[in-house]
Amino acid sequence: xxxxxxxxxxAAGQAQLVVPxxxxxxxxxxxxxxxxxxxxxxxxxxxxxxxxxxxxxSVYRKLDVTDREDYKAAIAAFAAATDGKMxxxxxxxxxxxxxxxxxxxxxxxLAVVQVNFIGVLIGIHLSVPLLKATPGSMCFTTSSSSAxxxxxxxxxxxxxxxxxxxxxxxxSIEFKAYGIRVADVLPGLIDTPIIPREAVAAAASDGMFxxxxxIEVAKVVWEAYHSxxxxxxxxxxxxxxxxxEPLETVLAS
Numbered sequence: 311x312x313x314x315x316x317x318x319x320x321a322a323g324q325a326q327l328v329v330p331x332x333x334x335x336x337x338x339x340x341x342x343x344x345x346x347x348x349x350x351x352x353x354x355x356x357x358x359x360x361x362x363x364x365x366x367x368s369v370y371r372k373l374d375v376t377d378r379e380d381y382k383a384a385i386a387a388f389a390a391a392t393d394g395k396m397x398x399x400x401x402x403x404x405x406x407x408x409x410x411x412x413x414x415x416x417x418x419x420l421a422v423v424q425v426n427f428i429g430v431l432i433g434i435h436l437s438v439p440l441l442k443a444t445p446g447s448m449c450f451t452t453s454s455s456s457a458x459x460x461x462x463x464x465x466x467x468x469x470x471x472x473x474x475x476x477x478x479x480x481x482s483i484e485f486k487a488y489g490i491r492v493a494d495v496l497p498g499l500i501d502t503p504i505i506p507r508e509a510v511a512a513a514a515s516d517g518m519f520x521x522x523x524x525i526e527v528a529k530v531v532w533e534a535y536h537s538x539x540x541x542x543x544x545x546x547x548x549x550x551x552x553x554x555e556p557l558e559t560v561l562a563s
């Protein structure tokens with residue numbers, strides 16, 4: 311499986327990448343795309359550098375997803391390592407800047423839009439040739455439960471995730487002509503550093519906004535690759551938010 315996986319800084323969150331090691335066994339490895347050395351990455355996934363290199367045959371690279379030229383170079387390096395193939399593009403880079411919209415510095419507003427949506431557009435646009443060249447390929451993106459209804463306090467973040475969800479739906483139709491599948495995941499409260507620690511401490515122990523370990527998202531990514539399903543919710547009951555009912559009504563039910 312050849313997979314291009316983007317992520318933001320460690321402060322913006324962690325992701326987990328699903329990698330096949332044998333026909334019967336999967337290794338769910340924590341992949342931290344940030345300013346880290348190979349040794350630091352290996353330490354993070356509890357493996358030696360040699361094990362990472364031999365099993366994953368991976369290329370680790372610092373990438374600014376908002377810089378098209380930098381992204382172009384990263385795709386070129388990836389293509390050189392995979393003979394121009396890409397089974398999956400996983401757009402996972404994202405940052406969160408919360409607070410009342412009127413009080414947010416406009417620089418923060420633009421930063422969220424640039425990383426969470428413009429970066430996705432750049433990555434998909436540059437990856438299309440490789441995805442086209444790979445039978446059964448998939449373009450997969452991390453959206454959010456905040457894409458089910460505009461959420462106050464994270465208005466701009468929510469708006470970018472709505473944009474991601476809408477783009478996913480549109481491209482799922484357009485890319486059929488190329489044999490490329492398109493899907494997204496809409497996670498709820500995932501226990502990564504992008505979530506403020508006070509929110510983690512106050513998280514419910516049950517319900518759709520209970521705290522979920524990142525491994526559950528990783529499992530969904532792997533399952534999505536073997537499916538034609540469009541939207542994936544973590545946890546699954548978050549689909550209840552994706553309705554015409556007002557958010558307050560859904561949460562009160």
